[in-house]
Amino acid sequence: MLFVPIEILLVEDNSGDVQLTKLALEESKMSVNLHVVEDGVEALAFLRKEGKYTSAKHPDIILLDLNLPKKDGREVLAEIKADPNLKRIPAIVLTASQAEADILNAYNLNANCYITKPVSFDRFVKIVQSIENFWFTIVRLP
Numbered sequence: 835m836l837f838v839p840i841e842i843l844l845v846e847d848n849s850g851d852v853q854l855t856k857l858a859l860e861e862s863k864m865s866v867n868l869h870v871v872e873d874g875v876e877a878l879a880f881l882r883k884e885g886k887y888t889s890a891k892h893p894d895i896i897l898l899d900l901n902l903p904k905k906d907g908r909e910v911l912a913e914i915k916a917d918p919n920l921k922r923i924p925a926i927v928l929t930a931s932q933a934e935a936d937i938l939n940a941y942n943l944n945a946n947c948y949i950t951k952p953v954s955f956d957r958f959v960k961i962v963q964s965i966e967n968f969w970f971t972i973v974r975l976p
Contacts, residue, residue, distance in 0.1 A: 840866045867891065895923065898929075
């Protein structure tokens, strides 16, 4: 049986959170290709294979921060879920915001789940590994 790497798009402008995510995924038992973009405009270009992203891999999941430059995560989420070619990609909001309004808005925009980033490294690693385990060993993706 041939194993294909998991393609994850991380939309995150905080370099520290990008490094934490990379470290958490390095401990994975799965083969993962992590693609990182730093703003909402780049995220949509990546997903639509525009500009420098013409050969970008179709991600299996998207980890999306809400507070992004150029185009925030709420706008990105709305565009992803309105696009027939992108709407089936699970979009997981992974953000610092604990605001009830952000949580409700994300689900109203059809986020697949909403996770608040933890402060501790160990907890962050556990959350990233839980995301990976759930979405790639339990859930059946299209």
